[in-house]
Amino acid sequence: xxxxxxxxxxxxxxxxxxxxxxxxxxxxxxxxxxxxxxxxxxxxxxxxxxxxxxxxxxxxxxxxxxxxxxxxxxxxxxxxxxxxxxxxxxxxxxxxxxxxxxxxxxxxxxxxxxxxxxxxxxxxxxxxxxxxxxxxxxxxxxxxxxxxxxxxxxxxxxxxxxxxxxxxxxxxxxxxxxxxxxxxxxxxxxxxxxxxxxxxxxxxxxxxxxxxxxxxxxxxxxxxxxxxxxxxxxxxxxxxxxxxxxxxxxxxxxxxxxxxxxxxxxxxxxxxxxxxxxxxxxxxxxxxxxxxxxxxxxxxxxxxxxxxxxxxxxxxxxxxxxxxxxxxxxxxxxxxxxxxxxxxxxxxxxxxxxxxxxxxxxxxxxxxxxxxxxxxxxxxxxxxxxxxxxxxxxxxxxxxxxxxxxxxxxxxxxxxxxxxxxxxxxxxxxxxxxxxxxxxxxxxxxxxxxxxxxxxxxxxxxxxxxxxxxxxxxxxxxxxxxxxxxxx
Amino acid sequence: xxxxxxxxxxxxxxxxxxxxxxxxxxxxxxxxxxxxxxxxxxxxxxxxxxxxxxxxxxxxxxxxxxxxxxxxxxxxxxxxxxxxxxxxxxxxxxxxxxxxx
Numbered sequence: 091x092x093x094x095x096x097x098x099x100x101x102x103x104x105x106x107x108x109x110x111x112x113x114x115x116x117x118x119x120x121x122x123x124x125x126x127x128x129x130x131x132x133x134x135x136x137x138x139x140x141x142x143x144x145x146x147x148x149x150x151x152x153x154x155x156x157x158x159x160x161x162x163x164x165x166x167x168x169x170x171x172x173x174x175x176x177x178x179x180x181x182x183x184x185x186x187x188x189x190x191x192x193x194x195x196x197x198x199x200x201x202x203x204x205x206x207x208x209x210x211x212x213x214x215x216x217x218x219x220x221x222x223x224x225x226x227x228x229x230x231x232x233x234x235x236x237x238x239x240x241x242x243x244x245x246x247x248x249x250x251x252x253x254x255x256x257x258x259x260x261x262x263x264x265x266x267x268x269x270x271x272x273x274x275x276x277x278x279x280x281x282x283x284x285x286x287x288x289x290x291x292x293x294x295x296x297x298x299x300x301x302x303x304x305x306x307x308x309x310x311x312x313x314x315x316x317x318x319x320x321x322x323x324x325x326x327x328x329x330x331x332x333x334x335x336x337x338x339x340x341x342x343x344x345x346x347x348x349x350x351x352x353x354x355x356x357x358x359x360x361x362x363x364x365x366x367x368x369x370x371x372x373x374x375x376x377x378x379x380x381x382x383x384x385x386x387x388x389x390x391x392x393x394x395x396x397x398x399x400x401x402x403x404x405x406x407x408x409x410x411x412x413x414x415x416x417x418x419x420x421x422x423x424x425x426x427x428x429x430x431x432x433x434x435x436x437x438x439x440x441x442x443x444x445x446x447x448x449x450x451x452x453x454x455x456x457x458x459x460x461x462x463x464x465x466x467x468x469x470x471x472x473x474x475x476x477x478x479x480x481x482x483x484x485x486x487x488x489x490x491x492x493x494x495x496x497x498x499x500x501x502x503x504x505x506x507x508x509x510x511x512x513x514x515x516x517x518x519x520x521x522x523x524x525x526x527x528x529x530x531x532x533x534x535x536x537x538x539x540x541x542x543x544x545x546x547x548x549x550x551x552x553x554x555x556x557x558x559x560x561x562x563x564x565x566x567x568x569x570x571x572x573x574x575x576x577x578x
Numbered sequence: 579x580x581x582x583x584x585x586x587x588x589x590x591x592x593x594x595x596x597x598x599x600x601x602x603x604x605x606x607x608x609x610x611x612x613x614x615x616x617x618x619x620x621x622x623x624x625x626x627x628x629x630x631x632x633x634x635x636x637x638x639x640x641x642x643x644x645x646x647x648x649x650x651x652x653x654x655x656x657x658x659x660x661x662x663x664x665x666x667x668x669x670x671x672x673x674x675x676x677x678x679x
Contacts, residue, residue, distance in 0.1 A: 222640055229647045233654050240658050246665045250674045252658045257609055257671075260651055261600050264616030267644060268593055271623035278632040280640060326677040 098158035101165045104147040104173055105213050111139030112206040119199040129198060133188050136202045137181060140209075144177040155574065161283060162220040164353075167574055168421060169217035172349040175428050176216070179341035180209045182436040182552070187334035189545060191447040193241060201241065205338055208234045212346030219357075221270050221280040224350055228266070228310060231343050232259045238338070239331045251330025258313065258323040266310025272303040282357045290361050301368060304358075308372075311354070314347035317410060318379035321403050325387065328399030333446055336395060337439035340402045345428050348406070352413050352424060359416060366416075373414045374505050380407030381512040388519045394442050394452045397519060398435070401478065404516060405431055411509055412493050415500045418574065423492035425570035426563070430477070430485040433555045437474045440549050441467055448538040457523055459532030466546055468527045470553040475520040477556050480513045485559035492567075582630035585622065592619035606662070606669045610655050617648045 099106070115136055122128025147170055155166030187193050187201045211230025218224040236259065240252020274280055276296050277288055292300065313320040328336045355373070359366040384404030391397040405427075412424035446452040461468035477486035490513060497506045559566055592615050599612030621641040628637030659669060666673050 222636075222643060225640075226643065226647075229651065233647075233650055236654050236658060240661055243661055244665060247676050249658065249661045249665055250676050253606065253662050253674055254677070256651075256655045256658050257600075257606070257613070260610070260613035260655065261597075261616065263651075264593075264596065264613055264620065267617060267620035268623065271589075271620045271627065271640075274624060274637060274640070275627035275631060278634075280636045330677050 095159075101150075101153075101156065101158050102163070104143045104150075104170075104177075105210065107139060107143040107146060108177075108206060108210050108213065111136060111143070112203060112210065114139065115199070115203045115206065119203060129195075132199050132202060133184065136184055136206065140177050140181050140184075140206070144174060144181075147173045147177065151569070152572070157219060157283070161281060162218075162223050163214075164217050164219040166217070167572060168352070168425070169213075169349060171425050171570065172216045172345055172428065173213050175345050175425075175432050176209055176212050176342045179345070179432050179436070180205050180338070182432075182440075183334050183338035183341070185548070186337055186436075186440055186443055190332070190334050190443050192332035192443065193334060197241060201238070201334065204234050204238050205342075208238070208338070208342060212342050215346040216349035218350055218353070219282050221274070221282075224354075225263075225267065225270070227346070227350070228263060228314060231314065231346060232263065235259075235339065235343060238335045239327050241332050241335055247330040248332065251327045254323050254330075255327045258320075262309050262313035262320060265306050266308075266313075269303040269306025269309070272299055273307060276300055276303070282354070286357050286360060289358060289365055290363055297364065300365065304365070304369065305372070307354075311347050311351050312376070314343050315351060315406050315410070316344070316380075316403050317376050317406055318383050319376070321380065321383060324403055325396055325399045328402075329393065329396045333395060333439065333443045333452075336399065337435065337443075340398065340435050340439070341432055344402070344406060345432075348409055348413070348424065348428070351410070352421060355413050355416060356421070370414055370416070373410060374502060377407050377410040377414060378505060378508045380404070380410060381509060382407075385512045385515045385519075388516070391519070392453050394454060394457070394523070395446070397454075398438055398442070401516065401519070402435070404512060405478075407512075408490065408493055408509060411497050411505060414502065414505070415496045417496070417500075418571070419496040419499065420493075421574070422567065422570045423489070423496045426492050426566060427489040429566060429570075430489045430556065430559055433552055433559075434474050434478050434486060437470055437549055437552045437556065438478070440545070440552070441471050444538050444541050444545065448536075454522065454526055455530075457526045458530035460527040462532055464538070464541055464546075467541060467549060470549050472524045472527065473553055474556055475524055477560070479517045479520040481517075483560045485556050485563065488560055488563040582626050585626040585630075589619040589622040589626065592616075592622070604671050606659050606671055609671065610652060610659070613655070614648060614652065617644055617651075621645060621648075 118132050151167050151170045157164050184202050193201055208231055211227050215227030218227050236252055236256040239255045240249045242248035276299050277285055316324040359369050381404050384400050388397050388400035409424055409427050412420040442452050445456050449456050477484035480486045480490040494506050494509055596612045596615030600609055621644040624637040624641040663669055
């Protein structure tokens with residue numbers, strides 16, 4: 091069924107709102123870039139625009155899924171849910187950037203504009219149903235991210251981070267395209283919906299071209315998702331970028347790439363066969379490797395930011411486990427994991443950012459005796475750390491439990507075992523912060539200026555979902571369960 | 579030219595050279611050129627397959643978009659290299675080693 095262009099636009103409202111917000115912000119920035127008042131206007135404009143987009147996106151979660159724009163974009167509850175997570179993540183990162191000293195004042199407006207642009211790319215990627223749209227989404231996401239990573243222009247580390255990001259990103263996008271071109275050559279189409287059915291009756295020659303092509307295709311997605319063979323850039327880029335940018339990278343591009351990976355896996359490899367078996371096998375290995383690399387790498391770190399970067403690799407591996415099972419239970423678990431991961435990451439980065447602004451670095455020792463100076467903040471940080479490690483009754487536990495139960499249901503016991511072991515390993519470095527906060531003497535009793543009443547209130551408000559989702563998880567699960575993927 | 583294999587070999591050759599440049603060369607500008615080679619290899623592939631196998635427009639559209647995006651990526655990449663050159667006064671990739679643990 092083909093829909094007229096205008097009717098299709100009616101289902102594309104969240105993206106349009108984000109787009110209009112970005113253009114409006116550009117105009118605002120050009121007009122008021124000089125004064126302090128203008129910056130306040132810019133932030134409130136961005137927040138209002140994104141909030142409207144969030145409301146529209148959340149409101150259309152119950153709509154019937156449908157493909158629009160001649161089947162190249164799919165609007166379904168699954169992508170809608172991911173878009174909600176990404177919009178919230180962007181709002182959090184924008185708030186963080188307004189408070190952080192890590193971004194120069196005259197560049198703050200640009201951060202907001204570029205973050206909105208990345209969000210647009212992410213939304214496109216999450217609902218891509220066609221190789222061209224997928225590629226466009228990834229590149230919109232990437233090209234703006236390169237600029238974001240090298241945001242501190244005169245800082246050696248930041249420009250190095252941008253450089254590494256751009257080089258790795260360019261190569262992996264190229265490899266992905268090369269894979270795509272062979273898939274197109276063998277199957278004759280770039281439409282996902284047409285690729286799925288033809289995958290089952292192929293000759294041996296075609297298969298021998300397709301399997302390496304799919305691997306190359308995975309390189310691009312895997313790079314954005316920062317999973318094991320392509321994770322090398324992650325710690326460096328995350329460490330070199332300014333802190334709000336790191337928080338942003340840990341949420342938005344990751345969730346978008348995860349959405350695309352899930353859709354690709356579900357659409358292509360629904361039917362059992364050689365291709366499905368090999369894809370699932372490779373994904374299992376990658377999930378296990380990613381988790382292990384992330385969690386083992388996080389152990390020896392001195393900087394909390396770098397530790398969080400490694401731990402985000404570990405969490406990506408955990409979420410890939412939800413993709414491996416290729417069923418509704420897995421998709422539901424991914425969405426739940428994503429929404430809890432959003433809140434946990436935001437709180438951890440917010441607190442780290444204020445500490446970093448005060449002391450100029452974010453080494454673990456900076457958290458010494460934190461609980462005696464800022465008890466509320468220390469408790470929030472401790473809760474988030476326990477939740478990230480997966481300690482019941484916090485939301486991180488429910489999220490991990492969902493993923494692991496989906497994996498066990500499919501009888502991938504080895505994978506589930508590795509996932510469980512990784513949770514145990516992650517306890518070590520998460521609890522290190524908690525231990526330092528409680529049992530060590532504080533080095534200084536100076537106040538951290540960033541932690542005023544307003545910011546403390548926001549940190550607490552973001553911590554509340556981390557706890558509540560762990561207890562009243564059934565509400566979100568029901569919502570995530572209705573978020574089905576449209577395979578068309 | 580009635581066979582598509584010469585084109586496919588050429589594009590594969592370009593792809594391998596691009597990867598080789600990325601691995602072997604230490605000059606950042608050369609590495610950016612390597613990325614361009616890889617992207618052009620896939621654009622050539624798309625056009626070849628459209629010409630010889632699949633008679634639809636998908637491949638042509640794809641290769642046009644690849645050209646456009648390659649230009650955008652090169653612009654941002656070069657801007658970052660200039661920034662890097664201004665702080666480090668070098669375009670050697672080995673000088674980008676501040677961030678190793």
